[in-house]
Amino acid sequence: MRRRFPRAHAATVGGRWRADWPLLLLTGLVVALTVGLAAAVDPVTERAADRAIAAAVHDAGASGAVVATLPAWYDDPRGKTRDPSTAVQVRQDADYARQALPAGLDAVLRPGVAWVTTPTLQVRQVGPTKLLQLAFVDTAGEAPAVTYDEGGPPRAVPRRALGLVEVALSQTVADALELEAGDRRTVQDEQGRSAKLRVSGVFTPGDPDAEAWDVSARLLHPVQGTADGLPYTSAAALVSAGSLADLRLVLPADDLTRRVSFRPDPSRVRWLAARSLEREIVSLQASASLSRGDVAWDSLLGSTLERARADIASARGRADVLLIGLLAATLLVLVLAAQLLVLRRRDPLTMARQRGASLASIGLELLVEGLTVAVLGAVVGLGAVVLVTGSAGWAWAVPVAVVAALASPVLGASWADVWAGARRVPANRSARRTATRTRLLRRLAVETAVLLVAALSFSALLQRGVAGDGAAGGDVTAASAPTWWAVAGALVLLRVLPVPVRWALRATRRSPGGVGFFVAARIGEAGARALPVLVVVVAVAGITLGASLAESDRAGQTSAALSSVGGDARIDADPQADLAQLAEDAEDEPGVDAAAAARVEDGARLSSGGASQAVRLVVVDAGDYAALLAASNLADAPQLGRLDAADGDEVPALLVGGDSVLRDTASLRWEDTSVPIDVVGTAPDVDASAAPVLVVDTDSFAAAGAVALPDTLWVVGTGTDAALDRIASRVDGVDSVVRLSDELEARRTAPLPSALIDLAVASSVLLLVLGILGLLLSAAAQAPERARSLGRLRALGLPQGEVRRVLVGELAVPVAVAALAGWLLGVACSYAMLGSLTAGSPTDVEVSWWTIGVVPILVVAAVAVAVLEWRRIRRRPLSQLLRT
Template sequence: MRIPVPHWPSVAGRARADAGPLLLAAVVVAVVTLLAGAVPPLVSATADAAVRDAVRGSGADLQVHARMEADDGPGGSRARHPRLAEDVDDFRTRATDELGPGLRAVLRPPVATVISPTLKITDGSVLRTFQLAYLARDGGPAVSWIAGGPPEPTASETAQVPYGAPPWPVQVGLSEADAAALQLRPGARIPLADDQGNVKKAQVSGIFRPQDSADPAWRLVPALLSPVAGADGTGGTRFAGLLSRESLPDARLAFGQDELRRTVRFTPEPARLTWDAVPSVIAKVVALKAASGSSGARDGSLKWETGLDGVLRNVSAQVGAAFAQASVLLLTLLAVAVLVLLLAADLLVRRRAGALAAARQRGMSLPVIGGELLLESAVMALLATAAGLGLALAVAPGVSWQWTAPVVVTAVAAGPAFGTLTAARATRDRRVPANRSARRWLRNTARLRRAAVEAGVLLAATGAAVALYQRGVGGGVLPASAPALCAIAGALLLARALPVGTRLVLRRLLRSRRPLAVFGAARAAAASARVLPLLVLVTAAALASYALTLGAALGHATALGHATALGHATALGHATALGHATALGHATALGHATVDSPLASGLLRLTWVAAVTLPVLGLLGLALGTAAGAPERWQTLTRLRTLGLRPREARWVAAGELLPPVALAAVGGPLLGVLLARLTFGSLALPLLTGADFTPAPPWWALGLVAAVLLAAVAVVVPVESALRRRRRLSEVLRAGDT
């Protein structure tokens, strides 16, 4: 069996003759490949930034607590534990080991804290409070002593303290700011008492200056560096004294056994968190909390506390909604691009119909014809795809391959399929039957085939809409494709209505005395049988209007949600004076607004890109559809010119042929887009992303602009086409067989 060999001169000749349509198809492939290849990586990068911003603004540290071991001594006393700092280090190591390598990789080095209850400064001044705090992490936090020195032990390492003994003395260090505000120097005593009036003996050992005030460890007890106003109520100020490893055992004896609570805090490192790591981090955090010891347990079991899993779930839901909504927009672009490529393939086949028929009649086999067309389309599609992916790689952190597949497959396969079918029909021996019933049977068969295709599209659109309502937009490709499939289904319904309308108009005009109107209506009725050009126009207009409505609603809701979050945070800060709770609530609200802003603004940009690209594809579809019908249209008009039709009147007849489908798309497309927006917006999870509820408010001025652009395109296409056809002689056009 001989392998079919392409006839290379025929391949090159066809490509040169039809360079224009091939170039247009290549541009469509390149542009859509650029968008389809760049958008998913950009959304992923935005998702990574959203996760980092959410964690950075939430203050959701991973904390683990454990009670200290009892320090009971002989004879009803408490024993000083000189190695208490080493126990805290062991506790920190044990907590770190329990995290596991995956969770440790996204957390900063742990900081262990031992903090006393809040005490009152009893010097008779305004409300001021004081805490004793010990901080420990690997290598810090480091301080420089500018006066005095670090706290020292106040008794022997093995001292014993009877229950009910006088207050045990303890030394602390003060920062420059705290010492200046309290007007204390090294060696001075800080007058302190607890809520029950029990006096505490604390002495200033020295005054320190942090070597790095931006060290994250200081964030856990900010009063160690400077007084904190409002931490314990309106008008109050909190101070703190720094404990050393040597003075920590004395602090334990200065308070009750359960009054000092040791804690290890793990702060997430935003730079190490990515969207892909979120599920595993959530699972590990949930497992730690589930295995956490009871808060009432008296042993040293670890008790994990964090809001990190909640923050990550929240941002995960928002990112998932953003991905799903981006997929909706990408599918609208892909749907219109595929239709435009089908229309370009149809134009190519119409231009080549004579050459393909002649090649088939000369004995060229269908596999050879199909192979040559496939080779041509494959080279065009692959070069355009490479260009599009190269541009995508230049503007995005990567490329996505799976979204480009529909466009590439259509660009490669549509032309060869249409061309092979045309060549096969040119030499088939089936004749038109003379029997009227047989001809009717053939017509009905063709109608049934078209009805079957349309029913399949309607069924797919119905299934996608049902899936969208039941599962939401995040339920997969089928729900996300609901707007695109419904737009195509609506365009098919309008395509059914157009021939009926044009025939009715033609019947009424046949009784009039306006020959130009009759000619135009006759041409419009004849051209209305072509479904694909109208399908492209209506679908592009509908989905462009859908994108415009989505963009307007998204922008309004984002601004409203951002203002609501900021207002909530401000109200929370003004309404309460609970210190840490206020700061956490404020940070959470601001963090939510910040997360919305990387996600919502990115989706808004994609929406406007789609809103611009879709009308451009629609105009390209109009140009391709006009070019496909131009030979037949201007052959008819040229024949009419031999009967006295003037060139200006011929242009009016041409406009009459082109205007009905464009007018139908200009009016029906935007209305269909608004209808789709109202039907599907409730399932797009937009409030989850924007933080505010809203109802779609179509930007009618923008929708009117889309309609005006389509109608104005007819006023441009007709004169251009007339100018191009004017160069041809009447004898050339009227020659038998000329197309």
Template sequence: MRVPAPHWPSVAGRARADAGPLLLAAVVVMAVTLLAAATPPLLAATADAAVRDAVRAGGGDLRVHSRMEVDEGPNAGRVRHPRLAESVDDFRVRATDELGPGLRAALRPPVAAVVSPTLKITDGSVLRTFQLAYVARDGGPEVTWIAGGPPRPTASATATMAYGAPPWPVQVGLSEADAAALELRPGDRLPMADDQGNDKDVRISGVFRPRDGADPAWRLLPSLLGPVAGADGTGSTRFAGLLSRDSLPDARLAFGPDELRRTVSFAPDPARLTWDTVPSVVAKVVALKAASGSSAARDGSPQWETGLDGVLRNVSSQVGAAFSQASVLLVTLLAVAVLVLLLAADLLVRRRAPALTAARQRGMSLPVIGGELLLESAVMALLAAAAGLGLARAVTPEVSWEWIAPVAVAAVAAGPAFGTLTAARATRDRRVPANRSARRWVRDTVRLRRAALEAGVLAAASGAVVALYQRGAGGGMLPAGAPALCALAGGLLLARALPLGTRLVLGRLLRSSRPLAVFGAARAAATSARVLPPLVLVTSTALTSYALTFAAAAGRGSAGGPLAAGLVRLAWVSAVTLPVLGLLGLALGAAAGAPERWRTLTRLRTLGLRPREARRVATGELLPPVLVAAVAGPLLGVALAHLTFGSLALRLLGADPEPAPPWWGLGMVAVVFLAGVAVVVPVESALRRRRRLGEVLRAGDG
């Protein structure tokens, strides 16, 4: 079986004749593809920034503690362990290995520390406290001794201390700031005692200056570099003395057996944390905490503690909410874009109906007609989508493909489907029944099919709202599409009510003495049965109002973080793009009815209708659906905000979920659409002015 080949001159000729609508459809595909392809990567980058900001602000260091080995000697005393610093280093290595490669890659190098309990300086001055601290990391921290020297051992390597003996002496170094504030020099003794009043023998070995004050090791104990006010209560000042590897064993004997513990701290590295790494990091941290030893254990087992998982869970909830809210906004854009593409396809088919009918009557098969139309729409859609992807790639490091499909499918399939159906209807051999009841049955069947389709839209909108209430906007595409589906449902109801309204107005005007108003109302009543143009107008105005209300809610009371700011930007982009799409729909709908409208008006001109009056009649025809959209659309958008905002988790981003519509913006939306009619009518009149009456009347075309 030979595959029928397309007639290339027909394909090229149709494309040249209808270059305008095709170009408009291509612009819509390109613009929406740009937004749909660029928004998810930009949101992902914003999510990465939010994770890093949350970690910087919330800290969440991962710490592991362990008791030191028992130091009891054989003669009921305590033995000095000269290699205590090496055991701390070993503990740091073991803790690092326990992290695993995935978690270890997200953390900065570890810092080990041994910190004493807080002591009180007993020189009779104001409330001042003191701690002894040993800190170590790979290669640091490095200091320069500007007076005296590093702390030295105060006893032999294997000295013993009997229980109840006098305080064991220990040497520490002081920073310049601490030494100046305490007025101490190398060799001085600092009087201090613990909470039970037990004196401590702490001696100053020297004064140091850090070679790098930003070294991560100092972050664990800022009082090592200078006095810290308020660390132990209002009016208090904390100081700290630096232990060396040589003096750490003496510090162990200066305190009780369990008063000094080893601690290894891992600070999260914000630069290595991204939104994609959050789940694995949280899972590993939770596993470490679950396997952690008890704080009462005396076997030296590690005890992990951190708030990092809580910080990441919190920001994960915020990012999930932001992604869900962005999905809602993207679905609104896609819904209106698909409607505009359907309207563009309808315009193309109306313009091509005579040519398609003639081709079918000459014997061209439906597959060939559909194939030619599909080839044309596919080339247009692919070129426009490629241009949109190229622009998206220029502004983002990568592009997303998942949101492009609805627009691409509508752009490729709508025109061929409508055109093939039109050609098939023009040449079908179904006869009109002579029986009145049979004709009524045919009409009722068509109405029932249409009602079933519209009932399906209403059911989908109801199901989407229920799913949104139950699962939130992050529960899938159905709840995320609740505002768009509800706007479509509302637009369908208003589009179905429009013919009733126009007929009612026409009936009242027929009893008036205003012929121009009657002509305009008659034309409006004749064209009001078309559902797609008013559906596009109502949906676009409703969703524009929804986006404006969302932007006001997200911007009001939010914390000003990168997530909230990104959503506000996306909402404003939607609020600008949606009315532009709606105005394109207005232009396309007007162009579809322009031939019949201006043919009627041209005939009226032969009866004395002046050009200015013809424009007023055309305005009267186009105004009713625009007026309905301008009035009912913003109100529908506000109603959708009240219906859905409570389920969008706006509070997670610090925003106020109570809708506060910017009425000035909603009013501007109505004015813009009404002004669109004021622009379309003069443009159409100028284009038709070049046609002479004789040509129109002979050709029967406007």
């Protein structure tokens, strides 16, 4: 017998298309919207990731540079002569280092800044200690742009003056060292080797933020402090290409450090290339070393990129959480749409099957239609994304298109078989029992599988988080945990729902009236259908989790900004006693609740036994600081009270983080003196420091002979901004005024958080739309059966008004129950999972309670559908309703 292949009847397909075009259009729109959103995620997150990487590289500043340290010059000490080509050699060294860079790095790095520096030299003179470092800086053959206020640039000295080196000073350095053009000084290194300097001129930098000045901050900003109780000033002087040869002649080669710094151009660093850049940096650092006479490479760019990539992976993982919820709701809505489509065609499909049409040909006709809708919807969605963003991601779009194309043929073929009576109920009671058991077992197997997957994905989330391995995508298994929870919760709800329905039936059984009783009966009969319940539960849980995720992220940003600033505002200034007075003045200002001046010093060495660790040292008045913490939203630190009680010579201190060995008696290195430290408690975190933080009281610290002038002022209160405007100008040397509002704004508008919050809002709106759509579709699918059933009640005498109430109850109650369950599941997921999802600390978990508002929205939508349906039913003759 010849095998006949299934064929689609074009006229049938066309006729069905014309009859059901609104539903097909709706399906196409759902496909287009979801595919559009899913396809936009990749390009949008890639852009946000590129911006985040660029921001991280930009923020890293000079520390993100790739630095090459060149081997020391070999100058024969016995026959040392002046080499006038020294500056040219420095440029050549820079070119050589550039050529050694791997292609990927080479593409993202700016032209190198080459420099030659001396160690810090001491200026020989009577009076306070003055320290000077000499630096030659070359940017692509050019010296840094300066304007000379006095004298001129350093030049090569004539042969008769060999041994002298001309240097130029910035105006601030000249003022700090009390030098002017024409002054001569002798400097010497730690080994006592000396050189004579002459100040050729005093300059003002053309661009103080130019990369060249990163070589030594002290070229423009001299540092003043005390060491061993004596004041000192440390600064740097500029050497020109002409005077570099003189410097090389005067100082031994081991006093001259040659480096080339390549700063990355943030706009050229791409997220997708970041991992390969990290590998290139590691490979570069491992490839050569000074000890072998090679160029040694050093850079923190790799760790900067790694941190940024981890942040991006975490954000993408969280985006995946939202997308998977959205995708699940979309797929369910598409199946509901297909179900409605097939139900509307029940008669023709049944007839076709009864007349001998094969299931394959029935499926094929529906597939042609489904495929057309899916492809058109996907093309519109993808096209819109490509038009707007220039590219589109495919991964998330595929399941949407596949389900849209296959749902109606699969359902149609399967149901046509049932409706046509091909799968009859067995007449044999035992066979019927077996069939029932098989159905129950199948359902149980599906439910068990879903519960198992929900448990496994939750475990993956707790163990691995959603960031994955930091590659292009997050961990989809972990990211799917909330959605699986919602699906599992919906299945549990479907299992337990008959219990309250039976209870409601029992409760209303003995009432004389009928509405409550009929509502319970109708819900028991038709209300708890799986798909609509799943759609509503998944949508509402997704909205609740998405909103909580966004809110927790914002809370994390708020607490991180507060921790970073240390109050409502912070002034960073040069160390000076005036800041303590300024703190007192600030407290007198209206609207200021508390102010505290402190010295915050990074990199202080704390040692105990054999262990030593760099800590952030905070020297602050313990009472003022406790008051400041109490007045702000920062965590209080009651242990600050212990800092006042000095025991012997040891300075009581609070420590957070660091080696446990340091918690015993330790010793702090402070400006060439050793301060004995007794750790008496746990310190509050200051400025979200990654390093351990050691907090000591100002008076206790001074009593131990250590002086730490404050360089930081924290202010708390609603009037902080106005107060700072009035008082900040009273002190000199203010580096920056950091306001909490600015810091928060910067964090809120950062590429990743803002993109994630945009996605959370978009997915929540879409989920709400999908929830309402699911409700509409399921109501439409069951409308004929409901009309028939209500028609029978009307035929028995149920008045129109009560028909409406039964209809409203039948549609609204399951929606209310499912929406409430979805909301509870969303809240449960937020509590259980946000700690593993949010960027902030687990304590920043904020549950969006207001999302309970989604429940009445859906209920109102259900009531509206019920009223519309009632109006439609009312217009139809009862005889027609009973016939359908």
